[in-house]
Amino acid sequence: MAHFLEIDRITKVFGTTSAGAAAINVIDGISMNIDEGEVVVFLGPSGCGKSTLMRMVGGLETPTTGRIVLEGREVKGPDRQKGMVFQSYSSFPWLKVLDNVRFGLRFRTDIDAAEKDRIARHYLRMVGLGDFEDYWVNRISGGMRQRVAIARTFAAGPDILLMDEPFGALDAQNREFLQLQLRDLCLKERKTVIFVTHDVEEAVFLADRIFVFSARPAKILEEIAIRDLLPAERDIKLRESETFFNLRNRILGLTRTQALRSEQMEVSQ
Amino acid sequence: MLLGTASFVAVIALWWAVAALHLLPPQYLPSPAAVVSKFYVLLVKYNFIGDIGISIFRVWSAFLLSAAMAIPLGILMSSFPIVNGLSQSMIDFIRYLPVPALVPLTIIWLGIGESSKIALLWMGTFFQLVLLVADDARRVPREYIEIGLTTGAKPRQILRSIVLPAMLPSMVDNLRITLGWCWTYLIIAEIVAADSGIGYVIMSARRYVKTDEVMAGILAIGIIGLATDQAIRWLHRRWFVYLT
Numbered sequence: 001m002a003h004f005l006e007i008d009r010i011t012k013v014f015g016t017t018s019a020g021a022a023a024i025n026v027i028d029g030i031s032m033n034i035d036e037g038e039v040v041v042f043l044g045p046s047g048c049g050k051s052t053l054m055r056m057v058g059g060l061e062t063p064t065t066g067r068i069v070l071e072g073r074e075v076k077g078p079d080r081q082k083g084m085v086f087q088s089y090s091s092f093p094w095l096k097v098l099d100n101v102r103f104g105l106r107f108r109t110d111i112d113a114a115e116k117d118r119i120a121r122h123y124l125r126m127v128g129l130g131d132f133e134d135y136w137v138n139r140i141s142g143g144m145r146q147r148v149a150i151a152r153t154f155a156a157g158p159d160i161l162l163m164d165e166p167f168g169a170l171d172a173q174n175r176e177f178l179q180l181q182l183r184d185l186c187l188k189e190r191k192t193v194i195f196v197t198h199d200v201e202e203a204v205f206l207a208d209r210i211f212v213f214s215a216r217p218a219k220i221l222e223e224i225a226i227r228d229l230l231p232a233e234r235d236i237k238l239r240e241s242e243t244f245f246n247l248r249n250r251i252l253g254l255t256r257t258q259a260l261r262s263e264q265m266e267v268s269q
Numbered sequence: 270m271l272l273g274t275a276s277f278v279a280v281i282a283l284w285w286a287v288a289a290l291h292l293l294p295p296q297y298l299p300s301p302a303a304v305v306s307k308f309y310v311l312l313v314k315y316n317f318i319g320d321i322g323i324s325i326f327r328v329w330s331a332f333l334l335s336a337a338m339a340i341p342l343g344i345l346m347s348s349f350p351i352v353n354g355l356s357q358s359m360i361d362f363i364r365y366l367p368v369p370a371l372v373p374l375t376i377i378w379l380g381i382g383e384s385s386k387i388a389l390l391w392m393g394t395f396f397q398l399v400l401l402v403a404d405d406a407r408r409v410p411r412e413y414i415e416i417g418l419t420t421g422a423k424p425r426q427i428l429r430s431i432v433l434p435a436m437l438p439s440m441v442d443n444l445r446i447t448l449g450w451c452w453t454y455l456i457i458a459e460i461v462a463a464d465s466g467i468g469y470v471i472m473s474a475r476r477y478v479k480t481d482e483v484m485a486g487i488l489a490i491g492i493i494g495l496a497t498d499q500a501i502r503w504l505h506r507r508w509f510v511y512l513t
Contacts, residue, residue: 058415058419059418060415060418060419077418078415078418078419079418079419079421080419080420080421082419083419083420084415084416084419086412086415086416088410088412089410089411089412089413090412090416092413092416092431092434092435093511093512094434094435094437094509094511103416103420103430104420105420106420106422106426106430107420107421107422107423107426108421136510136511137511138511138512152416152420156419156420156421158419
């Protein structure tokens with residue numbers, strides 16, 4: 001049966017082109033299937049290739065071998081169906097908050113300006129920034145900026161949302177709040193999401209399923225069906241529950257050895 | 270701003286003191302008052318305004334020509350490695366040529382009319398500016414472009430709605446600096462071969478050791494430079510409010 005997103009025996013090798021640099025094996029034959037409406041987290045040490053794989057789903061990188069099929073069509077390049085949220089430079093400083101959100105709809109010709117306004121305002125309210133439409137993004141906090149980026153990406157109405165450590169630069173309190181808000185938003189909108197992080201608690205809190213990546217070259221160490229272990233609706237209290245605590249510790253054990261391997265690789269290069 | 274004014278006042282006070290105490294003969298250093306009154310006489314009696322006008326015209330023609338060519342080429346260089354490869358070494362070669370060395374060539378090719386002066390200023394600025402613009406365009410964060418790609422923007426739309434606004438603040442700064450160079454090269458051009466312009470006034474005053482007139486000419490360039498610079502900075506603050 002065809003899945004919403006099929007990642008089929010993907011490999012990626014960097015540096016095989018002209019420059020003559022030593023080839024680096026980044027991704028070593030990863031396959032997975034993702035269903036519509038799932039929140040999937042790629043968890044792994046930094047530099048392991050999890051972002052690269054997600055960028056391939058977005059059409060921003062091409063696999064060396066293998067293919068990615070989204071809704072029955074092979075991914076060939078970036079487009080509006082695959083929305084992106086980045087960790088930094090996630091919104092445009094020369095546009096005000098509302099215009100940043102509206103940017104997600106800017107190049108659509110099938111709806112008029114009034115409709116674009118309505119949609120943009122709707123999502124701005126959903127991320128709790130309804131009162132900040134007229135602010136320059138440099139004047140609001142880092143956490144609010146990430147909410148602007150999330151609102152823009154939802155407003156664009158993509159089939160899949162790709163998030164590359166979007167909360168990586170935020171402080172702990174802000175991060176927890178945004179995780180909660182994002183989880184809510186994903187449930188409400190039934191969006192398919194791939195979320196990349198190296199933060200285990202973040203992964204457990206957000207995910208329906210976690211794929212734990214090994215150090216480079218990336219393989220899937222383990223797939224953990226969080227949705228079978230935690231309720232769909234999650235709140236702050238969940239973090240204090242025993243199930244959450246045990247899950248977190250088990251996964252930490254898994255990732256710790258990989259992080260160490262990843263570190264050593266950095267040093268030896 | 271206050272500090273800037275203070276340093277100005279200090280330099281003028283020192284100049285005035287040295288001149289008032291007759292430490293140097295007036296042929297060496299005329300007093301500030303003499304320079305200012307000469308400036309006034311030049312303006313009302315000798316059509317100095319005309320010379321200033323022609324100099325400003327030369328500077329701005331060359332500057333606009335440089336900018337109009339360097340901005341598109343710089344952006345092309347940043348986005349297409351082939352354009353970069355074709356033009357980089359050529360630009361680097363010309364960029365290192367001292368502008369005064371090109372004066373004889375421009376005179377042979379274009380005579381001593383306006384076009385040779387504009388060509389000289391153009392050569393002095395275009396090749397520098399094109400690299401600065403290419404750099405500005407290259408420094409646009411990859412994420413901005415990818416936001417465009419994933420919201421369905423076509424290359425032209427990415428250029429207009431993302432690359433240009435993102436690079437504009439630093440480009441305006443670079444244009445401001447380039448405009449300053451134009452003035453340097455203009456004086457070279459006017460000193461060598463001209464029968465009008467601020468540089469020409471300075472040069473012919475030197476021949477008769479009219480030091481106050483030389484300094485009045487320099488004063489004129491300084492005032493114009495300061496005024497344009499401040500005007501562009503002011504525009505920069507107005508256009509790019511979001512940066513503050």
